[in-house]
Amino acid sequence: MYLTAEKKQEIFKKYGKSETDTGSTEGQVALFTFRINHLNEHLKLNRKDHSTQRALLRLVGKRRSLLDYLKDRDIERYREVIKDLKIRK
Numbered sequence: 840m841y842l843t844a845e846k847k848q849e850i851f852k853k854y855g856k857s858e859t860d861t862g863s864t865e866g867q868v869a870l871f872t873f874r875i876n877h878l879n880e881h882l883k884l885n886r887k888d889h890s891t892q893r894a895l896l897r898l899v900g901k902r903r904s905l906l907d908y909l910k911d912r913d914i915e916r917y918r919e920v921i922k923d924l925k926i927r928k
Contacts, residue, residue, distance in 0.1 A: 841877050854923070864909045865920050871902040872924045 850873060852858035855866030878895040882888060906926075910917040920926075 842874065846873075854920070864905050864912075865916065868902055868905050868909070868920055869924060871898050871905070872926065874898055875902065 847861075847870065848858040850869050851861055851863075851866045854869035855861070855863040860866060875895060875898050878891055878898070881891055882895065885891065906917065906920070909920065
């Protein structure tokens with residue numbers, strides 16, 4: 840499995856407030872970004888995998904919603920997350 844519990848804790852430790860803070864917006868965006876990157880690599884090899892493509896689009900939409908929420912609440916945190924994760928905007 841590509842996303843182990845240790846990898847999740849590492850992501851939340853780096854981008855969230857702590858490794859147990861799984862509900863922070865920054866942590867969720869970082870986790871979605873990791874999953875999106877993984878699905879992109881999968882789709883490069885398996886072009887006809889439509890269920891994965893649909894899952895990728897759903898994840899991108901969820902990440903976009905969280906980023907819009909963060910942008911409305913705290914623009915500085917939004918800019919920091921965009922820069923750290925290298926998300927184009």
